[in-house]
Amino acid sequence: xxxxVQVKLLPTPVQATALEATLRACNRAADHASAVAHTTGVxxxxxxxxxxxxxxxxxxxxxxxxxxxxVKKVVDAYAALRANLRAGxxxxxxxxxxxxxxxSPITFRPLAAxxxxxxxxxxxxxxxxxxxxxxxxxxxxIAFAAAPDQLKTLIAYRKGESDLLFRDGAWFLIATCExxxxxxxxxxxxxxxxxGIVNLATTSDDTNYxxxxxSRYRRWQARKRTELQxxxxxxxxxxxxxxxxxxxxxxxxxNHVISKEIVAVAQRTGRGIAVEExxxxxxxxxxxxxxxxxxxxxxxxxxxxxxxxxxxRAGVPFLEVDPAYTSQRCPRCGHTEKANRPTRDHFSCRxxxxxxxxxxxxxxxVRNRARSAWxxxxxxxxxxxxxx
Numbered sequence: 001x002x003x004x005v006q007v008k009l010l011p012t013p014v015q016a017t018a019l020e021a022t023l024r025a026c027n028r029a030a031d032h033a034s035a036v037a038h039t040t041g042v043x044x045x046x047x048x049x050x051x052x053x054x055x056x057x058x059x060x061x062x063x064x065x066x067x068x069x070x071v072k073k074v075v076d077a078y079a080a081l082r083a084n085l086r087a088g089x090x091x092x093x094x095x096x097x098x099x100x101x102x103x104s105p106i107t108f109r110p111l112a113a114x115x116x117x118x119x120x121x122x123x124x125x126x127x128x129x130x131x132x133x134x135x136x137x138x139x140x141x142i143a144f145a146a147a148p149d150q151l152k153t154l155i156a157y158r159k160g161e162s163d164l165l166f167r168d169g170a171w172f173l174i175a176t177c178e179x180x181x182x183x184x185x186x187x188x189x190x191x192x193x194x195x196g197i198v199n200l201a202t203t204s205d206d207t208n209y210x211x212x213x214x215s216r217y218r219r220w221q222a223r224k225r226t227e228l229q230x231x232x233x234x235x236x237x238x239x240x241x242x243x244x245x246x247x248x249x250x251x252x253x254x255n256h257v258i259s260k261e262i263v264a265v266a267q268r269t270g271r272g273i274a275v276e277e278x279x280x281x282x283x284x285x286x287x288x289x290x291x292x293x294x295x296x297x298x299x300x301x302x303x304x305x306x307x308x309x310x311x312x313r314a315g316v317p318f319l320e321v322d323p324a325y326t327s328q329r330c331p332r333c334g335h336t337e338k339a340n341r342p343t344r345d346h347f348s349c350r351x352x353x354x355x356x357x358x359x360x361x362x363x364x365x366v367r368n369r370a371r372s373a374w375x376x377x378x379x380x381x382x383x384x385x386x387x388x
Contacts, residue, residue, distance in 0.1 A: 001178075001179055001180075001181055001309070001312055001313065002176060002177070002178060002179075003153070003157075003176075003177045003179050003313075004174050004175065004176055004177070005146075005150050005153055005154055005158075005174070005175050005177055006150075006172055006173070006174050006175075007144045007145065007146040007150060007154075007172065007173050007175070008144060008145045008146075008170060008171070008172055009130070009142055009143070009144050009170075009171035009172060009173060010142070010143040010144060010145060010171075011139075011142050011143075011171055015139050015142055016171065018134040018135070018136040018137075018139055019132075019134060019139075019164065019166070019171060020111070020166070021134065021135050021136060022114070022133075022134040022135050022136075022164075023110070023111050023112070023114055023164065023166060024110050024111065025060050025061055025062065025135050026060075026062065026066060026069075026070055026114045027108040027109065027110055027111070027112050027114070028060055028110075029056045029059070029060040029062060029067070029070045030070050030073055030074050030108045030112075031105075031107055031108055032052065032055065032056065032059070032060070033048065033052045033056055033070060033071055033074045034074050034077070034078075034105045034106045034107065034108070035105045036048070036051055036052050037074060037075075037078060037105070038104070038105035038106070039105075043075060043078045043079075044075065045071065045072060045075045048071055048074065048075060049068065049071045052071065053067055053068075053071065056070055056071065061135050062135070063120075063133060065117065065119045065120050065133075066114075066116070066120055066133060069114070069115050069116060069117065069120065069161075070114075072115070073108075073114070073115060074106070077106045077108075078106065081101060081102075081106060084101075085098065085101065085102060111166045113163045113164060113165040113166075113174070114163065114164050115161040115162070115163050115164075116132065116133070116161060116162055116163070116164060117160075117161050120132065120133040121133070121162055121164075121173075123154070123158070123175075125151065125154065125155050127141075128143060128144055128145075128146070128151075129141045129142055129143050129144065130142050130144055130173065132164070144173065153177050153179070154175060154177065157177040157178055157179050157180075158175050158176070158177050159176060159177065159178040160176040160178070161176060162174065162175040162176070168245075179313070181312060181313075181315075182313070182314070182315035183315055184315050184316070184317050185270065185315055185316075185317070186317075187270060187271050187272035187316075187317045187374065188269075188270045188271055189269075189271045189272075189367075189371070190204075190271055190272045190273065190274045190317075190319070190367045190370040190371055190374070191203050191204055191205060191262065191265065191266050191271050191272070191273050191274065191367065192204035192274050192275075192362075192363040192364055192365065192366030192367030192368070192369075192370060193262060193273060193274065193275045193307065193363060193366065194276065194326065194327075194359050194360075194362035194363040194366060195275065195276065195278065195300045195303060195304065196211070196300075196359060197211060197215070198210070198211055198212070198215075198344070198345075199211055199359050200214065200254070200255075200258060200299075200300075200303065201258050201262070201303065202357070202359035202360055202362070202363050203262065203265075203363050204360070204363040204364045204366065204367040205265070206357075206360050207262075207265075208357075208359070208360075209258045214250070214251060214254055217247075217250060218247065221243060221247045224243065225240060225243065225244075228240050228243070251299045251302070252299075252302070254299075255299055255302050255303045255306050256306060258303060258306075259303060259306035259307045259310050260306075260310060262307060263307065263310040263311050263314055263316055266311070266316045267314050267315075267316050271316075272311075272316060272317030272318065272319065272370065272374065273307055273311050273316055273317070273318050273319070274318075274319045274320070274321055274366050274367055274369070274370030274373075275304055275307060275318075275319075275320055275321070275366065276320070276321060276322075276323035276326060276362075276366055277320040277321065277322065277323055278300055278301070278304070278323060304320075317374070319370045319373055319374065321366055321369040321370055321373055322369060325365075326362040326365040326366055326369075327341055327347070327358050327359075327361065327362040327365075328340050328341055329365050330347075330349035330351065330352060330354055330361075331354070331361060331364045331365050331368060332349070332352055332354045333349060333351050333352040333354070335349055335350065335351040335352065337350055341358050343358075344358065345357060345358055345359075346358055347360075347361040
């Protein structure tokens, strides 16, 4: 599996100035290549490189390999744009957002991240330094800081490009690592995980991770955001950006904690993990206006991603199951009815009388569906006898 390891660079002022000049030159060159790609419609790597290589290299002071990396960055950006347009992530074809994205060339921020391969950047792990190409020559001995686990992963598994990134006044390198997948064991059972808004996650073991604290924190952030937006000053805009990043980091931390604990329990008990497949839920669900912001900021997809990759890294079986009627189906008798869930928090079967927390019932149904799905997937294929 692919992992990324982020390390912090510790350049001197002179080195930082050279790194900044390099990012600015690379992104100006990327803007030029993007304009050519949009105007001519040439967006494949080889054809675009033939069209702009000489201009990018000579006009922006880039060496051969950085020029190639710039072209590749532009090609990847247009490939991502086409994928988003096809998937409908930018709205229908007649929407303003779609027309704006498709009708204008992609632009790059002056200090947007720039990928470097092993010809442009090398690591000296013993000295904890890197050597990197810049528009002002090769910079050697740039120190970096990394935790022992990060350094161990870099030494053993680093492969491919590393991105140079400037964020919040600091320099970082984001390295790609190819970590081998451990063998997935045969689970003795599954832990069903029901994701929600009031309760971020509820497992079939009756472990409840409440979202009350996150919701309260986000409401408080929304009030502060409204106050700052009313000021309409530059300093207020800067503070808004910092607050948005802080809120995002807070939600990421909570999802990491929840997913790490669930995966640890599954690994310790020899079980797998099952979640509901919730893709496209924002398009399927119709909500009141006052509920839309809550659903849009609900980090269920991120939690599912963290569960999936942490489970894969630990060799824990992971399944996504059909979410239909998991909160309305009785796990004991199988009776499914909307009236089985009289309120958001409570479940009461109209046929057999089974009652309990609705999220727990949903988690148990997810677990039961995972049992059936795993049995079907691992069922040996029957072969018909061969007749002469």
